Amino acid sequence: MLSNLSARLCSFVLSLFLIAFALPAFAGPFEDAVAKFANDDYSDTEEAIGTVASSGNKLAFPIISALQDGRLMADPDSKKVYVTGTDGKSIDAATGEAVASVPDSASAVRLNNRLRRSVDAALGSLTLQSPDLGARLQAAQSVFKSREETALEPVESALAKETNKSVKTALGEARAAILLFKSDATEVQKLEAVATIKARGDQDALALLSDIGTDQPASVTKAAASAIGSIQSSLAVWSTVQNAWYGLSLGSVLLLAAIGLAITFGVMGVINMAHGEMVMIGAYTTFVVQEVIRTRYPALFDYSLLIAVPLAFLVAGAIGMLIERSIIRFLYGRPLETLLATWGLSLVLQQAVRTMFGPTNREVGNPSWMSGAFELGQITITYNRLWILCFTLAVFAILLAMLRYSAIGLEMRAVTQNRRMAASMGIATSRVDALTFGLGSGIAGIAGVALSQIDNVSPNLGQSYIIDSFMVVVFGGVGNLWGTLVGAFTLGIANKFLEPVAGAVLGKIAILVLIILFIQKRPRGLFALKGRAVEA
């Protein structure tokens, strides 16, 4: 009896001790939740996100944002969780105390898409009143997407304090999104919400309104249906604008790829099947430039393309001149032989690059000013496409000016128009031939720099552009740069308006058929050269 009692007492004291010791580690739900991050289980992580976010603890924000960036480290053995700051310093996530270093056994807490959405929602309500304008705007948008009812109060209090107009609109939309789906919101509130979302007018608004379900008051359903109708009709107008923009963008890519060919084929009359490979060489030059910059001067990365442009021009131009001097000059006036020789050459160049750089794609990074997009009304304009359009027009203008106003441009025009007369006037025609071919190849090289931003950098890069380039030059009218410009944009825009209707494959076929019919009617293309020059 006594021994029994003492045993009980003993165990009681022992358990008291245990509790006392355990207390610092498991002091409350917050610490419990933080420890769950170390379980490497998606459901546990999701629970932990919810608890931490609603705990009101000042560590909640650093923990969740670290989780988003992959800076939340968890040690599966000790169940300790650490936040690694962007400055490299670490703290214990449960206590906030600084730690000297994170143990090696710790690894970043893993996320999947479902958890990423929870993190966004949690961060949304945590950063609604952040001093940073961008963070507030993002927070309002992620609340709009997640439309968690728990976020209603923080949104309303943030709305009361907000002074910035665009954040205020975003917060209003977030509030509307929550109210629309809140079962106990009044009919008036819901109707107001529909109006707010209708004013937003984009695809997200459309998605939200289409999703409201059937358990809504009849007036709300009706208002939503009419809002959907009006958003759809305004989006239809925008989609035409969007197609036009895509067409311009595709046209600029076609033009860029074809300008070099407009000189070698259009002006000189050389059927240059290796033109695509000059584009590829330009793209690989960009790759090499970026490799050097990455290993030696990482700070210059944003300027890599600016450095690559002149280099690509020189490399591709030099190779072009070499080809002209060693092969093509013996084949002037023999189109079939030129075609075969340059086609063989294109295979040689491809295989040479494949041997040097390997058969796999090479990574060419986008500088920060070429990544991402901005919204213009209801269409998304990506920076890389916009820059390529500007770049193409600049290259075109410079080339045109050069042919028109420079001495070498004059000589080039003279030689291509009447070789013998030019020669009698004292122009070294063979030197001009080499320079013209070099110029065309160099411009193809520049095109490669731009195309490396939107396409694969692989040995096959050039092949995919050669047919399109010939198509543009022939369609636009051989020997006329303006024809190439108009041809490229016409084909680009026609293609992009056909694509949504006919699909990408049929669209392309339709374009080819149209060109064949057009060439039947006007064999010399859109802008035919007239006069004796044609026969020369």
Add this chain to the structure above:
Amino acid sequence: MPTKSIHDIAASFSRRGVLAATAGLMLGLASISGAKAADDTIKVGVLHSLSGTMAISETTLKDTILFLIDEQNKKGGVLGKKLEAVVVDPASNWPLFAEKARELITKDKVSVVFGCWTSVSRKSVLPVFKELNNILFYPVQYEGEESERNVFYTGAAPNQQAIPAVDYLMKEEKVKRWVLAGTDYVYPRTTNKILEAYLKSKGVAQEDIMINYTPFGHSDWQTIVADIKKFGSAGKKTAVVSTINGDANVPFYKELGNQGIKAKDIPVVAFSVGEEELAGIDTKPLVGHLAAWNYFESIKTPANEKFIKDWQAYTKNPKRTTNDPMEAHVIGFNMWIKAVEKVKSTDPDKVIDALPGIEAPNLTGGVSKMLPNHHITKPVFIGEIKGNGQFDVVWKTPGLVAGDAWSKELDGSKDLIGDWVGKKCGNFNTKTNKCLGSGS
């Protein structure tokens, strides 16, 4: 002039004649040495494109087989003989595949061929393998609807990749609306047909499925990505199932990233994007997009870690990635070695009969088995793209999935099975109990 000096005779030869004679002599020498080597080695044919568009994917597989042969020879070869690789380059040219296959079998007398990537190249060599009765190991995921006596399919059939991936999206991501996007050729078209039938059998309505095809090497994705965005804004959770072929993926993912489509909004699950394809892009905007494969480089098993280490040492490149078709070749190669050792012969007929039932460990910790329909059992993994170009496995099938030669989802093939053990038939109709002849 009664006599002519040697010098004169030589001079009277045209340059071309001398060249031809020398070339002939060299060819003769080469064939003699080739014949000699055939006595004490077993020849293994490697039929992968080393130039042209497919070189990007197939070159690695050639290296894989050379690596496996090297490893096997270090262990003493097979049946007391060394293995010798005969590498040919079909140059991404489909008719050339058939020619090169014929050359490997008749001229080089190989005992087995590892090769092909695209379905059209496989279809082009099929008649050659049937006529000359040799063995082809085909390592790439494909559309199914085929079971040939001479071919062993070590890549995934649709039920080992596409269907589990769709199941995952339905269960975990609660996807209700589907975009099936693919390159316009046989594999995406058949796979999408199977998926469409499967989705409809799960109650997905026609208007919730969008099917889109693009040409090979498509690089202007603006319209299609915008369409996907629009399709995804109908208020139901949307996902993209991508059978877009290797090369076109880079501009596709770049456009997705630039237009701001995040994986948490519209996830893309791809069947043709592996570690090799991601090596060409900055993957940070793509984090969270998915791929379904039977193998990922990031899977941590002792077998896989050893394989990666040995492979990187063999290629002398500490960054060289591994991928799913490579693992398929590893499994296929080991199965062939086991079958040859079992029948103590490299005679194709004997090896073909011995292969079904042979088991070989895969690199992800299981043991794959060759089935009577010449497909193998494999685990299925869903991986999420990470920022470093690798995949993080988020889901896997509980066990190994047996490959179906004929899809159960399509009306035309649901009653068919391939059974080269009992029925000796590649397309046996279980309803009518009849063999329909050839297996494709």
